[in-house]
Amino acid sequence: MNPFTWQSALFLAPSIILLFFFSYWPLLQDVWLSFYSWNMISPTMKFVGLQNYLQVLSSSEMIKVLFNTALYIIVLVVINFIVPYLLSFIMTHRINKFSFFYRSALFIPSTISLAVASILFLWIFNPLAGPLNILLSGIGLESPRWFKESGLVIVVIGLIIGWKVFGYNLILLTAAMVDVPKELIEAARLENASNWQLFRRIIIPMTSSTALYVFVITVVFGLQYVLVPVNMLTQGGPDQGSTNLVYIVYQYGFVFFQIGKASAFAILTMLLYAFFLTVKTKVLDKMVHYEN
Amino acid sequence: MKNTKQLLALLCVGALTIVTLGCGGAPSTAQKVPGKMAIEYWHVNAESFGGPTVKQLVEQFNKENPDIEVVEKYNPDMYKGLTQNLQAAMASGNNPDVVQMGYSYLNYAGENFKYANIPDIIAKQSPEDKTYLQDNFLPNILALATTDDGKQIGLPYSVSVPVLYYNPDIFKQAGLDPNQPPRTWQEVAQAAKAIKEKTGTVGFFMQEFADNWAQQAIIESNGGQILAKKDGRTIAGFDSPEASEAYQVLANMVKSGSGLHATNEEGFQAFLSGKLGMVCTTIGKRDNFEKSAKFTVMATPFPSFEGKARKLPAGGNMLMIFSKDADKQKAAWRFVKFLESPGALATWSKGTGYLPPRKGVIEDPQGLKDFAEKNKNMQVAMSTMPEVVKWASFPGANGLQAEQALIDVRDIILSGKQSAAEALKQAASKINSML
Numbered sequence: 001m002n003p004f005t006w007q008s009a010l011f012l013a014p015s016i017i018l019l020f021f022f023s024y025w026p027l028l029q030d031v032w033l034s035f036y037s038w039n040m041i042s043p044t045m046k047f048v049g050l051q052n053y054l055q056v057l058s059s060s061e062m063i064k065v066l067f068n069t070a071l072y073i074i075v076l077v078v079i080n081f082i083v084p085y086l087l088s089f090i091m092t093h094r095i096n097k098f099s100f101f102y103r104s105a106l107f108i109p110s111t112i113s114l115a116v117a118s119i120l121f122l123w124i125f126n127p128l129a130g131p132l133n134i135l136l137s138g139i140g141l142e143s144p145r146w147f148k149e150s151g152l153v154i155v156v157i158g159l160i161i162g163w164k165v166f167g168y169n170l171i172l173l174t175a176a177m178v179d180v181p182k183e184l185i186e187a188a189r190l191e192n193a194s195n196w197q198l199f200r201r202i203i204i205p206m207t208s209s210t211a212l213y214v215f216v217i218t219v220v221f222g223l224q225y226v227l228v229p230v231n232m233l234t235q236g237g238p239d240q241g242s243t244n245l246v247y248i249v250y251q252y253g254f255v256f257f258q259i260g261k262a263s264a265f266a267i268l269t270m271l272l273y274a275f276f277l278t279v280k281t282k283v284l285d286k287m288v289h290y291e292n
Numbered sequence: 293m294k295n296t297k298q299l300l301a302l303l304c305v306g307a308l309t310i311v312t313l314g315c316g317g318a319p320s321t322a323q324k325v326p327g328k329m330a331i332e333y334w335h336v337n338a339e340s341f342g343g344p345t346v347k348q349l350v351e352q353f354n355k356e357n358p359d360i361e362v363v364e365k366y367n368p369d370m371y372k373g374l375t376q377n378l379q380a381a382m383a384s385g386n387n388p389d390v391v392q393m394g395y396s397y398l399n400y401a402g403e404n405f406k407y408a409n410i411p412d413i414i415a416k417q418s419p420e421d422k423t424y425l426q427d428n429f430l431p432n433i434l435a436l437a438t439t440d441d442g443k444q445i446g447l448p449y450s451v452s453v454p455v456l457y458y459n460p461d462i463f464k465q466a467g468l469d470p471n472q473p474p475r476t477w478q479e480v481a482q483a484a485k486a487i488k489e490k491t492g493t494v495g496f497f498m499q500e501f502a503d504n505w506a507q508q509a510i511i512e513s514n515g516g517q518i519l520a521k522k523d524g525r526t527i528a529g530f531d532s533p534e535a536s537e538a539y540q541v542l543a544n545m546v547k548s549g550s551g552l553h554a555t556n557e558e559g560f561q562a563f564l565s566g567k568l569g570m571v572c573t574t575i576g577k578r579d580n581f582e583k584s585a586k587f588t589v590m591a592t593p594f595p596s597f598e599g600k601a602r603k604l605p606a607g608g609n610m611l612m613i614f615s616k617d618a619d620k621q622k623a624a625w626r627f628v629k630f631l632e633s634p635g636a637l638a639t640w641s642k643g644t645g646y647l648p649p650r651k652g653v654i655e656d657p658q659g660l661k662d663f664a665e666k667n668k669n670m671q672v673a674m675s676t677m678p679e680v681v682k683w684a685s686f687p688g689a690n691g692l693q694a695e696q697a698l699i700d701v702r703d704i705i706l707s708g709k710q711s712a713a714e715a716l717k718q719a720a721s722k723i724n725s726m727l
């Protein structure tokens with residue numbers, strides 16, 4: 001029986017049309033725009049060919065942007081992937097009391113908007129008047145200027161994203177943890193396996209499918225969420241210390257009104273993501289253990 | 293069979309709901325009441341920065357002019373945010389009617405936006421106002437809304453100058469006299485040092501908005517320039533010893549711990565909760581500071597450099613008209629005239645801290661005469677009006693990017709990564725390649 005009949009085509013049609021108009025058509029337009037120099041309102045668009053790409057690749061900003069993006073990825077993966085992974089293991093297999101309380105308490109911040117969280121954290125980290133400063137001065141240290149030091153600003157913004165994303169990732173990983181058959185764990189305990197061996201030999205392979213998903217969304221969505229706190233608190237500063245591939249597209253497009261360069265950055269970002277996805281498919285997917 | 297019917301019914305209901313929701317009608321910000329001309333007014337005044345005053349003025353105008361309905365729209369992120377929104381609106385053909393445009397966007401707006409020419413509107417629609425501009429505005433104030441090539445693209449509305457606010461309680465604790473605030477930058481550095489040593493609180497903070505307004509004030513008051521003209525072209529003018537000297541004063545304070553380098557919100561929050569001695573920012577924040585601080589806020593003129601003329605860039609905004617239709621232009625002009633009337637300007641000044649751009653409002657008993665006599669902080673700002681100069685705005689397609697480069701260099705200098713002289717020189721060559 002031919003599975004592909006005109007009926008199935010009709011059912012698929014609305015989604016394909018929407019996907020085309022809202023995802024693929026803008027992508028093609030973006031490629032086209034990247035060959036022009038335009039400020040979005042002037043009636044004349046100047047064709048500049050590959051000049052935007054050349055300028056973008058040879059600018060001193062590009063290195064900083066790539067470095068920052070790598071740093072963001074490391075911070076986001078540590079705070080939003082590794083820590084929830086370990087924490088969910090502890091919560092499901094080591095602690096038996098209050099686990100419901102922990103789950104709810106850690107999930108509630110995810111429901112608060114990122115803009116609100118940014119303002120909250122600005123107040124908490126205020127180097128002269130904030131609660132964190134009071135704690136630090138209590139032990140005799142002076143609070144660093146969190147939002148004005150190049151490395152620290154990325155960590156603080158990573159924490160703000162963590163406020164939002166941590167709880168969600170924790171719930172997902174906990175669900176995966178709970179799925180691990182208890183017999184395996186009990187069998188391992190009978191053979192005196194240590195916690196670390198338990199984690200590495202049983203837990204990681206059994207939860208690897210969910211873990212891969214959480215890893216990918218932490219990186220991809222984390223980098224996009226970063227736009228909100230950066231736009232509200234630092235605008236890419238200090239001295240482009242908190243900008244990344246996603247923010248630089250916004251900055252060139254909507255702060256400098258240079259849509260050509262912004263599109264060039266966007267296309268380069270997309271190529272980088274495509275590369276990341278290829279690595280994921282070829283390497284990580286093979287390492288994942290699926291139930292069936 | 294029953295299941296398919298239920299599914300079909302559900303799908304139909306779902307589709308109908310979506311269609312009705314989608315056809316709910318795009319909520320037009322200017323509600324079209326039949327018979328009234330709808331005028332859209334864009335501003336940057338948040339609740340803590342004159343928002344209630346805007347609403348009050350709009351209500352008053354709508355009551356006094358029953359044939360016009362003004363709807364105000366708030367734009368976050370100050371003039372940068374408003375310009376972004378305006379650019380998007382113009383690109384889609386939905387222009388607002390009256391807009392507050394920051395003076396630093398003067399040249400960008402003049403080159404890129406299709407605005408309605410106010411002198412033309414006066415000539416065609418309101419010939420009785422032929423001499424309105426010359427009668428009511430001083431030439432140096434009108435010049436604030438005139439582009440480099442001589443076009444009068446707007447009407448000056450809000451005028452602000454930078455002032456030095458300070459906390460008299462902290463001054464007393466540090467052994468300083470609150471009635472003798474610092475007059476020169478030398479004295480500011482000494483006062484900040486005294487505050488840090490005697491009370492442990494940080495002494496000084498200069499605003500760090502997404503623009504270089506306050507930094508321009510200190511550079512130009514030392515004899516430096518932001519922009520310079522060479523062979524008819526505009527180039528960066530701040531790689532001079534005077535400019536680096538001025539910037540280095542700030543950098544030294546931050547380095548010694550008596551000055552603060554942090555985001556604006558952090559600095560203002562710290563000042564209002566009594567953890568910061570002096571703040572150098574716009575007089576436009578006067579009302580908000582006076583209401584939110586836990587202490588009596590006092591102000592003194594922007595400090596000068598010994599022996600040099602003080603130059604303060606005028607901050608604030610001008611009113612621009614973007615209506616295309618002749619009737620709308622007339623209505624917009626009526627609204628602009630109302631906003632610039634002495635009574636409305638007085639309300640505006642009281643509710644924000646901005647200074648009136650028009651002649652005679654301060655002396656007018658229906659204007660600001662009583663208020664100005666009572667509010668010392670406002671008098672401080674008014675006393676520096678004669679030293680007002682234009683806010684430097686980078687021209688050309690890369691002007692906004694150039695502005696960002698100066699903001700970046702501020703972070704470099706204040707964090708101590710480079711000395712002011714080196715950093716400014718590098719920034720100047722970077723900006724010159726952009727202009």
